[in-house]
Structure formats: structure tokens, C-alpha cells
Amino acid sequence: MLEMASGGLLCIGAFFFFAGTLGLLRFPDVYCRLHALAKADNLGLGCLLLGLALQADSLAAALKLLLIWPLGLAASAGVSYAIARRADALGIAPWRRKDP
Amino acid sequence: MTGLEMPVALFLLANLLVALLVAAHGPTAADRMLVALLFGTTGVGILVLLARAGGRGALVDVALVIALLAAITGIAFARRAWHDKEHPDA
Amino acid sequence: MIRAMLQRSLLFALLWWVLVEGRPDSWGLGLLAICAALWASLRQLPPGSRRLSLTGLLGYLTFFVSNSVRGGAQVAWMALRGRQALQPAILEWEMALPPGAPSVLLLNTLGLMPGTLGVELTDDRLRIHVVDERLPILAEVAVLEAHIARMFGVGT
Structure with missing residues (x-):
């Protein structure tokens, strides 16, 4: 039961990483790509860590895995804002849809 | 042990490779900075999976340290952005 | 002050317990780490300066x-x-x-x-x-x- 839940979470996590990469490939500008990477990859990491924590040997080991998630979130939040701001300062105009 | 760890780790590695190539080719300098984001999440994900698959608990510590450094980088960036606002010339 | 110190020590002890995955043989080093963390936290963020709800x-x-x-x-x-x-x-x-x-x-x-x-x-x-x-x-x-x-x- 636990193993199935864990395996499921690993697959969901892998899917979100895949979606992040897909967004990186398909989205038209750096701002949209940041949306894809920051949000999808972090959710993927969260699922992965939860899945592995479910089958950890002890409570402490599980908590240690889960401790990684907020760190990753803080990193993505700070770095993605820094990149967006820098792109804006460089004068990179956001992509707009042609046919509204 | 679900046996899924290794395949998922390899899948993430392929993802990371593609993403790195795309980001490094990116048309603007800002696109190339996306590489910094990729290592913080995908890299850490691969490490924790390998730790479980290979039974090497030490890799979890490596992942934790990388995540910690990435978080400090992120917070430092964010703080600097804030201070830049107060001193536009800096 | 005392209350804040106790709370923070407890928090750092919990963190240490998580980091060593509950192994009981490392509390000597852990005590050192907890004291260092407590000192740094009191220096950087004195108690009472900002309260979160x-x-x-x-x-x-x-x-x-x-x-x-x-x-x-x-x-x-x-x-x-x-x-x-x-x-x-x-x-x-x-x-x-x-x-x-x-x-x-x-x-x-x-x-x-x-x-x-x-x-x-x-x-x-x-x-x-x-x-x-x-x-x-x-x-x-x-x-x-x-x-x-x-x-x-x-x-x-």
C-alpha cells in the first residue's frame, strides 16, 4: 500500500519535471519559461521527496527528506525573481499574443 | 524499495540534459540564467533518488547542502534586489 | 529571554535529530552545534524584536x-x-x-x-x-x- 503510494508520487513528480522541461521548450519568452520552471519543477521535487519520505527507514530520515523542499522553494523564488528583474532591466519585452 | 527510483532518476537526468541545452542556447542572456534554477531542483531530485536507489544515505546530505546553498543564493539575490531599490546607483 | 532561549534550543535540537536521522551516538557534537546555532540566532535576531502570529x-x-x-x-x-x-x-x-x-x-x-x-x-x-x-x-x-x-x- 505504502509502496504503491510512494511509486505513484515518484511518477507524478517525474511528470511535473517533464512538464517543466516541456514549458522551457515551448514557451515563447524568458518570463513564461520562468513560470514553467519555478512552479512545475518545484512541485515535482515536492512529490518526489514525499514519495521517498514514505518509504524512509525512520521518522527522522523522512523529515530530513522533507526539509529539502522549503529550501528548494526559497531558492527558486529568489532566483526566479532575480532573473525576471534582470530580464526586465535588460529591456527584454514580454511576448504578447498577436490575436487578442 | 519500489524499484522505480533508478528509472525516474535516469528520466530526470535526460530532462536535465535537454533543459540545460535549451537554456544554454537561449536567445537572451536571461534565458541562460535559467540554468541556475535547474540545478537547484532537478539536480537535487536526482541526488535524493540515487541516495535511495544505491542505499547511500550520504547523498541525501549532499542534496541537502546543495539545496541549502541554492536557497542562500536565492535569498541573497532577492535581498540584493531589494537593496538595489534603495540605492539605485549600486 | 529565557523562554526564547529554551524554545530555540528545542527547535535546534529537533533539527539536529532530523539531520543525523535519529542516530543516538552524535549528541556530543550535536550539543556543540546547538550552542553555536543558539548564539548565532540570538545575535542575528534578538528575541522580541519581531513577533509572528x-x-x-x-x-x-x-x-x-x-x-x-x-x-x-x-x-x-x-x-x-x-x-x-x-x-x-x-x-x-x-x-x-x-x-x-x-x-x-x-x-x-x-x-x-x-x-x-x-x-x-x-x-x-x-x-x-x-x-x-x-x-x-x-x-x-x-x-x-x-x-x-x-x-x-x-x-x-
């Missing part, structure tokens, strides 16, 4: 986790549909939060919420990049702002 924090965390799940799912769906799913725009938001930690937290949380990304913060105006301007995004920013204000105990 505990219920506010819980409210913020629940809001944050559920919305970051929603944000990830939404952007994953958009990535599958390709660029016809997008209608990006830059919106302006007037900050009601005081400058400093509350504003910075709002700005950084936005990057993980559905459809938003902070681009530039100037004085009390924030420019936000949104992936789809048809979504009711500014209303969600207002909810987030209220959560942060409650957590820091400041009025908006």
Missing part, C-alpha cells in the same frame, strides 16, 4: 502549499497545450504591505503562486508578469497579501 503563519502555510500545488498543475497543463494556452501581460499592483520583510515575502511567494511572477518592485508599486490575463489573478494577490499582513500583524 502563529495562527497567521499556519494560515499562510496552508494557503501557500495548496496554491503552489495548483500553480504547478496549472503551468504543467499550459506546457502540454503549448503557447496557444498563454496570454501573458504585465499588471501593476499597489503594495499595501509595509516595506521590508513583508513586501519581500509577497514578492517571492508570487513566483510560486498560480500564474504570477514578480518583475519589479519600486517604492510601493509592484509589476507582475501573469501567464494569462483572463484569470482573476489580482484577486488572488489580494488574498495572499491579507495572509502575509495577518502573519506579521500589520494592517494593509
Whole structure:
């Protein structure tokens, strides 16, 4: 039961990483790509860590895995804002849809 | 042990490779900075999976340290952005 | 002061227990680490200088986790549909939060919420990049702002 839940979470996590990469490939500008990477990859990491924590040997080991998630979130939040701001300062105009 | 760890780790590695190539080719300098984001999440994900698959608990510590450094980088960036606002010339 | 020291020592002890995965043989080194962490934390953040509301924090965390799940799912769906799913725009938001930690937290949380990304913060105006301007995004920013204000105990 636990193993199935864990395996499921690993697959969901892998899917979100895949979606992040897909967004990186398909989205038209750096701002949209940041949306894809920051949000999808972090959710993927969260699922992965939860899945592995479910089958950890002890409570402490599980908590240690889960401790990684907020760190990753803080990193993505700070770095993605820094990149967006820098792109804006460089004068990179956001992509707009042609046919509204 | 679900046996899924290794395949998922390899899948993430392929993802990371593609993403790195795309980001490094990116048309603007800002696109190339996306590489910094990729290592913080995908890299850490691969490490924790390998730790479980290979039974090497030490890799979890490596992942934790990388995540910690990435978080400090992120917070430092964010703080600097804030201070830049107060001193536009800096 | 004593209460804050006790609380923090307990927190660091818990952290150490997690980091060593519950092994009992490392508490000698752990005691040293806890003392060092306590000293550093008292130096950097003296007790009583800023109080967070505990219920506010819980409210913020629940809001944050559920919305970051929603944000990830939404952007994953958009990535599958390709660029016809997008209608990006830059919106302006007037900050009601005081400058400093509350504003910075709002700005950084936005990057993980559905459809938003902070681009530039100037004085009390924030420019936000949104992936789809048809979504009711500014209303969600207002909810987030209220959560942060409650957590820091400041009025908006």
C-alpha cells in the first residue's frame, strides 16, 4: 500500500519535471519559461521527496527528506525573481499574443 | 524499495540534459540564467533518488547542502534586489 | 529571554535529530552545534524584536502549499497545450504591505503562486508578469497579501 503510494508520487513528480522541461521548450519568452520552471519543477521535487519520505527507514530520515523542499522553494523564488528583474532591466519585452 | 527510483532518476537526468541545452542556447542572456534554477531542483531530485536507489544515505546530505546553498543564493539575490531599490546607483 | 532561549534550543535540537536521522551516538557534537546555532540566532535576531502570529503563519502555510500545488498543475497543463494556452501581460499592483520583510515575502511567494511572477518592485508599486490575463489573478494577490499582513500583524 505504502509502496504503491510512494511509486505513484515518484511518477507524478517525474511528470511535473517533464512538464517543466516541456514549458522551457515551448514557451515563447524568458518570463513564461520562468513560470514553467519555478512552479512545475518545484512541485515535482515536492512529490518526489514525499514519495521517498514514505518509504524512509525512520521518522527522522523522512523529515530530513522533507526539509529539502522549503529550501528548494526559497531558492527558486529568489532566483526566479532575480532573473525576471534582470530580464526586465535588460529591456527584454514580454511576448504578447498577436490575436487578442 | 519500489524499484522505480533508478528509472525516474535516469528520466530526470535526460530532462536535465535537454533543459540545460535549451537554456544554454537561449536567445537572451536571461534565458541562460535559467540554468541556475535547474540545478537547484532537478539536480537535487536526482541526488535524493540515487541516495535511495544505491542505499547511500550520504547523498541525501549532499542534496541537502546543495539545496541549502541554492536557497542562500536565492535569498541573497532577492535581498540584493531589494537593496538595489534603495540605492539605485549600486 | 529565557523562554526564547529554551524554545530555540528545542527547535535546534529537533533539527539536529532530523539531520543525523535519529542516530543516538552524535549528541556530543550535536550539543556543540546547538550552542553555536543558539548564539548565532540570538545575535542575528534578538528575541522580541519581531513577533509572528502563529495562527497567521499556519494560515499562510496552508494557503501557500495548496496554491503552489495548483500553480504547478496549472503551468504543467499550459506546457502540454503549448503557447496557444498563454496570454501573458504585465499588471501593476499597489503594495499595501509595509516595506521590508513583508513586501519581500509577497514578492517571492508570487513566483510560486498560480500564474504570477514578480518583475519589479519600486517604492510601493509592484509589476507582475501573469501567464494569462483572463484569470482573476489580482484577486488572488489580494488574498495572499491579507495572509502575509495577518502573519506579521500589520494592517494593509
